[in-house]
Amino acid sequence: MRTLGHLKLVYRIIPILERKSERLFEELACAPPEHLHRAPIEMAWSPFKVMQHIGMVERASVDYLLFKFDQDEAPVPQSLSTRLKGKMVVAGLMSPLKFKAPRSVDVTHQDLLDAPTLSDIERQMRGARTDLVDLVGQAPPAWLDSAVYRHPRAGRMSLDDLMLMLMVHHDRHARQIKRGLAQNARDHRR
Numbered sequence: 417m418r419t420l421g422h423l424k425l426v427y428r429i430i431p432i433l434e435r436k437s438e439r440l441f442e443e444l445a446c447a448p449p450e451h452l453h454r455a456p457i458e459m460a461w462s463p464f465k466v467m468q469h470i471g472m473v474e475r476a477s478v479d480y481l482l483f484k485f486d487q488d489e490a491p492v493p494q495s496l497s498t499r500l501k502g503k504m505v506v507a508g509l510m511s512p513l514k515f516k517a518p519r520s521v522d523v524t525h526q527d528l529l530d531a532p533t534l535s536d537i538e539r540q541m542r543g544a545r546t547d548l549v550d551l552v553g554q555a556p557p558a559w560l561d562s563a564v565y566r567h568p569r570a571g572r573m574s575l576d577d578l579m580l581m582l583m584v585h586h587d588r589h590a591r592q593i594k595r596g597l598a599q600n601a602r603d604h605r606r
Contacts (some may be wrong), residue, residue, distance in 0.1 A: 426552050429579040430545050433586055440467070440590050441538050447597055456599035463596040464534070465523045466589050471537040471544075472521040473585060477565065477578060478544040481551055484564055491562030494574055498563035501570040502577025509584040518568040 444452060444467060452464045461469065484491075492498075508515065519525055532540070552575065563572035567581070 425576050426548070426579050429583050430549055433545065433583060434542075436586055436590065437470075437538070437541055440593065441534060443597070444534055444593070451597050451600040454600050454603075456596040456603075460596070461523060463593040463600070466593050466596065467534070468526070468532060468537055469517060469521060469523050470586055470589050471532075471540045472523070474544040474582060475540050476521055477582065478548045478551070481565060481578075482547060485551055485555070491558050491564045492572055494561055494563045498572045498574070499577075501567070502563075502573030502581070505567055505570045505573065506577065506580045506584050509581065509588050520568065 444463065447463065453462050455462045455465075516522075555575075559575065561574075563574055565573050565575065565578040567573055573581070
């Protein structure tokens, strides 16, 4: 059985995500609007839309945990299958393979009337991370060895795997944003 000390991974990753996001938001805030809101290639998301997706994934993940926390059911124990699924999600995000975003976090399906600003996305991400830290601080010990999170495609995974997934997901899309901004800057000079 793990202890609350095991949750150091959660507490270590949150500040790392905060620093990475802060640098990325600074870069996005300095980008001209035509670089920020233009898709670098046809059928791709603009750098802004990619950032919006990162925020949506973090918020949806934490909202799921908050929902499960409010339920009066015992968490599902981790199995070899759930451990492997969590590792496969992280490995998949680290690979060059492309994946279609689940509909719930696919920005192409978002209402244009509800389009957020960069500040809105930043607030959403900070709020999700604050909620996650608060939740983990209140989590019962049974959650530590459980598959408490359900990934939309891979299924159940642990808090540790969720945290690794969020960090790798952020890194993957940060690279995508930087490539998009660079491509848009090159195209704009022509």
